[in-house]
Amino acid sequence: AQSVTQLDSHVSVSEGTPVLLRCNYSSSYSPSLFWYVQHPNKGLQLLLKYTSAATLVKGINGFEAEFKKSETSFHLTKPSAHMSDAAEYFCVVSDGSSNTGKLIFGQGTTLQVKP
Amino acid sequence: NAGVTQTPKFQVLKTGQSMTLQCAQDMNHNSMYWYRQDPGMGLRLIYYSASEGTTDKGEVPNGYNVSRLNKREFSLRLESAAPSQTSVYFCASSRRPGQTYYEQYFGPGTRLTVT
Numbered sequence: 001a002q003s004v005t006q007l008d009s010h011v012s013v014s015e016g017t018p019v020l021l022r023c024n025y026s027s028s029y030s031p032s033l034f035w036y037v038q039h040p041n042k043g044l045q046l047l048l049k050y051t052s053a054a055t056l057v058k059g060i061n062g063f064e065a066e067f068k069k070s071e072t073s074f075h076l077t078k079p080s081a082h083m084s085d086a087a088e089y090f091c092v093v094s095d096g097s098s099n100t101g102k103l104i105f106g107q108g109t110t111l112q113v114k115p
Numbered sequence: 116n117a118g119v120t121q122t123p124k125f126q127v128l129k130t131g132q133s134m135t136l137q138c139a140q141d142m143n144h145n146s147m148y149w150y151r152q153d154p155g156m157g158l159r160l161i162y163y164s165a166s167e168g169t170t171d172k173g174e175v176p177n178g179y180n181v182s183r184l185n186k187r188e189f190s191l192r193l194e195s196a197a198p199s200q201t202s203v204y205f206c207a208s209s210r211r212p213g214q215t216y217y218e219q220y221f222g223p224g225t226r227l228t229v230t
Contacts, residue, residue: 009155036221042223043205043221044221045221046218046220101165101209102163103148103219105158106157
């Protein structure tokens with residue numbers, strides 16, 4: 001069965017410092033992995049996705065994630081945080097056990113950016 | 116393109132009342148999904164429709180019904196609302212089932228309160 005664990009429920013950084021949001025996954029299949037962002041009172045927006053091509057994936061707004069199969073991790077990083085990055089971030093794995101396109105969500109990490 | 120639209124944006128119901136949440140997408144996607152979001156629990160799948168004419172239960176289907184009206188529209192019905200159904204509801208769509216690397220596109224959400 002597929003599952004996702006986001007290791008931190010809350011991360012706080014200062015503006016201009018690096019961001020690291022951690023995600024571990026479990027999958028019996030070759031997974032597709034995604035990071036979504038949700039700003040307050042908004043819907044979810046795709047940041048980036050991994051689909052078995054390059055292991056280092058670049059997304060929007062300067063975010064990157066690296067797929068590490070040996071560590072079953074897909075951590076999200078950004079070199080320099082901006083105030084507008086404050087939001088909730090979800091690590092997501094596709095349900096490869098069916099042909100339905102179902103996604104399995106982590107519980108979310110709230111990113112706080114201090115001035 | 117409007118993407119995924121949802122109506123209404125906000126709703127307050129009394130226990131026992133019924134209502135239907137509407138969702139439409141204009142991206143010619145085959146698959147559509149309904150999720151609920153509760154604090155600290157990420158998004159949980161209620162029902163999905165892998166393709167027009169099919170619907171299936173997700174993780175938390177009790178108390179809900181769905182209708183895939185046509186390729187564009189997928190509605191969620193609460194027949195007898197309960198306070199436990201107070202949540203934010205998101206509709207999503209993706210290109211087609213069977214390919215795990217297709218991301219989902221989300222609507223802006225419906226905030227439902229049941230008193």
